[in-house]
Amino acid sequence: MGLYPCLLSFLLTSRKISTVVYMIDLRNRMLVYKIMRKLGLQKLLYNLLYPFCKKRVEIDGEALASSLRRLDSYYPDKGGTSIKETEQPLREKAEYDLQIIVPAYNVEKYIRECIDSILSQQTRYSFVVTVVNDGSTDNTAEILKEYETVGNVIVINQENRGLSGARNRALENILGEYVAFVDSDDCLPQGTVEALLSAARKTDADIAEGGYSSFNENGITYTATHKDNDDADRKELFGFCCGKIFRPHLFRKVHFPPNYLFEDSICIYLIYPQCRKITTIKDIVYLYRINECGITNSSRKERRLMDALWVTRRMLEDSVRCNIPAKEIYDAFLIDMRVNYSRFASAGDETLHKDVFIASIDLMRKYFPEEKSSDRSLQALEKSFREADYGAYCLYGRCYTCV
Numbered sequence: 045m046g047l048y049p050c051l052l053s054f055l056l057t058s059r060k061i062s063t064v065v066y067m068i069d070l071r072n073r074m075l076v077y078k079i080m081r082k083l084g085l086q087k088l089l090y091n092l093l094y095p096f097c098k099k100r101v102e103i104d105g106e107a108l109a110s111s112l113r114r115l116d117s118y119y120p121d122k123g124g125t126s127i128k129e130t131e132q133p134l135r136e137k138a139e140y141d142l143q144i145i146v147p148a149y150n151v152e153k154y155i156r157e158c159i160d161s162i163l164s165q166q167t168r169y170s171f172v173v174t175v176v177n178d179g180s181t182d183n184t185a186e187i188l189k190e191y192e193t194v195g196n197v198i199v200i201n202q203e204n205r206g207l208s209g210a211r212n213r214a215l216e217n218i219l220g221e222y223v224a225f226v227d228s229d230d231c232l233p234q235g236t237v238e239a240l241l242s243a244a245r246k247t248d249a250d251i252a253e254g255g256y257s258s259f260n261e262n263g264i265t266y267t268a269t270h271k272d273n274d275d276a277d278r279k280e281l282f283g284f285c286c287g288k289i290f291r292p293h294l295f296r297k298v299h300f301p302p303n304y305l306f307e308d309s310i311c312i313y314l315i316y317p318q319c320r321k322i323t324t325i326k327d328i329v330y331l332y333r334i335n336e337c338g339i340t341n342s343s344r345k346e347r348r349l350m351d352a353l354w355v356t357r358r359m360l361e362d363s364v365r366c367n368i369p370a371k372e373i374y375d376a377f378l379i380d381m382r383v384n385y386s387r388f389a390s391a392g393d394e395t396l397h398k399d400v401f402i403a404s405i406d407l408m409r410k411y412f413p414e415e416k417s418s419d420r421s422l423q424a425l426e427k428s429f430r431e432a433d434y435g436a437y438c439l440y441g442r443c444y445t446c447v
Contacts, residue, residue, distance in 0.1 A: 078446045086443040090424055093443075099435025101402065108406055111399040118396065119350035123304035126314055126362045132296050135218070140196075141169040141241055142289060143220030146228050147176050147210030152183040154229040154333065159191060161231040161331075167238040172196045174214040175228075179204030208300035208307045215295050222252075222289040229333045230286065236329040240289045243325045247274045250319040253281055253288035254329030265334060270324035278316040279375065280324055283383075284308040285315075287330035294318050297366065301358055305351040312376040313359035317368045352387050353400055356380055360411045374415040377408070378422045381429070385441035401437055405429050 080089040101107070144162055148155055162173050173196060177185050191197045202213055211225060222244060226232060236254070244252035253276075255269035270280065281288070285308050298314050300307045316322075356377075363373055381404055388397045408429050417426050421444070428437035441447060 077442045081443065081446055087421075087424075090439060090443040093439055094424075094436060097435040097439040098433055099438075100431060100433045101398070103402055103405055103432050108402060111402040114395070115350060115353070115399050115403060119347040121350075121354040121357070123351065123354055123358055124302040125358065125365075126298045126301045126310050127365055128297055128299055132215075132218075134292055134296060138219065138221040138292075140172045140220045142171040142222050142224060142237060143214075143218060144171060144173045144224045144226055145176070145211055145214040146173060146226050147178055147207050147214075148180060148184055148188065148228040149178040149204065149207075149210070150180045150182045150184060151228040152180075152187060155184055155187050158226065158228050158231055159197070161233075162226065163194065163197070164234070165232065165237040166234065167241070169237055169241045170196075171237055172198060172219055174198045174200065174217075174219075176200045176202065176210040176213050178202060178206070178210040206303060208302045208304065211307075212299040212302070215299055218292045218295070220292070223292055223295070224289045225285045226330075227286060227332075229335050231331040231333070233328055233331055235327065239325055239327040240329055243272075243323045244289055247321055247323045249321045249323040250291045250294060251281065251288055251316075252323045252325065254325045254327045256282070256287045256330040256332055257328055258332045258334050260334040267328065269326055269328070272326050273324045276322045276324040278319055278322055281311070281316060281322065283312050283379070285311055286332070290315070298362070301355060301362075304355040304358070305348050306355045309355045309359050309380065312380065313363050313373055314366060314368070316376070317363075317372045349387060349391055352384050353403060356384070356404075357407060360407060364411070370412050370415055374412050375417055375419055375422060377412065378417060378419075378425055382422075382425060382441070382444065385437070386445040386447040389438075389441055389445075389447045398434055401434055402432075405432055 077086070077089065080086050146158065146162070151158070159173065159175065162171075165171070175188055175191070175197065177188055177199065179202065185201065188199045192199050200213060202210070205213070215223070222241065224240070240252045240254060243249065253270065255267065257264050257267040259265060268282070270276075273280070294315050298310065300310055360377070384400065384404070388400050391397070417423055425437070425440045425444075427433070428440055
């Protein structure tokens with residue numbers, strides 16, 4: 045640890061200084077949270093401020109029922125299960141090494157760049173691109189007609205069924221030894237197909253994943269990478285379906301949950317626990333466009349933000365139906381709760397956020413009554429749920445997510 049972090053740590057060990065940090069206005073306090081997180085000292089700050097932040101809530105049957113009623117009136121759960129009605133039979137021999145699924149809805153501005161970035165991949169492997177036009181009302185369908193004569197492109201047109209519905213339509217006919225997902229406003233850097241398939245073939249992996257970069261009109265804004273690891277733990281995987289390739293058998297019994305936002309939650313709850321072998325590579329294999337009009341950004345301002353809670357509840361229900369042991373997904377649940385903190389804290393509705401906290405405690409008690417996390421970065425969050433301490437929960441979120 046350098047001189048500045050050591051000095052800051054020394055100062056903050058004083059209870060008097062800790063009191064001052066907590067008493068300053070929220071905007072400046074958030075600056076302190078960000079500095080401490082950047083220095084890797086968020087745990088220290090949490091421990092120092094914890095005595096000032098305890099705020100337990102009573103959660104009896106009526107309190108829980110009231111919270112759920114308010115949440116349901118705010119935005120009811122309209123989604124469906126991830127469990128398929130019948131198991132999907134798999135082909136004895138795949139027609140292609142890789143099938144790349146691209147759901148497309150009103151993306152006339154980006155769809156050419158997306159598809160061209162895929163078709164221009166230089167690789168020894170065969171691949172097919174399945175593009176599902178999900179009821180677009182702009183010029184997307186006309187643009188896709190340009191690709192209908194390309195030998196390894198399949199264009200499917202359907203009425204609007206949402207992102208899950210578009211992906212699931214393509215999954216009805218799996219043609220590849222592996223399958224990948226690319227969102228229609230994103231791109232693949234050169235070498236993605238070659239790098240992922242080579243890594244997967246080398247280790248006979250169920251999932252192979254690389255790093256990604258986010259970008260906007262000004263260039264790269266953020267990059268997340270892996271190390272080359274032939275035997276990675278599923279906790280190392282990112283929580284979304286892009287930037288990786290999957291064995292089709294992982295989708296034999298399940299598909300993306302219909303009518304939800306945050307449908308990628310299926311990965312951590314139902315897909316990753318099935319994996320026998322996971323491989324990660326250091327290559328950047330995905331370019332994620334920061335789209336201010338996209339679903340992820342716009343949902344923060346809409347009532348459909350509630351899907352972040354509803355889809356978690358649905359995934360836990362489905363995990364029981366799939367006989368996935370609670371211990372296999374407990375840490376994933378806590379990480380999901382940490383992400384949900386940042387989502388609902390950003391909404392700026394204190395009553396809504398507290399109701400979500402209460403509903404999340406109910407999920408923990410129902411599905412993980414005796415589980416304990418060995419991950420030190422999650423133990424304070426775990427404790428806040430076990431003790432129904434809303435103040436500690438918010439403090440944890442501010443220290444670890446800076447929201």
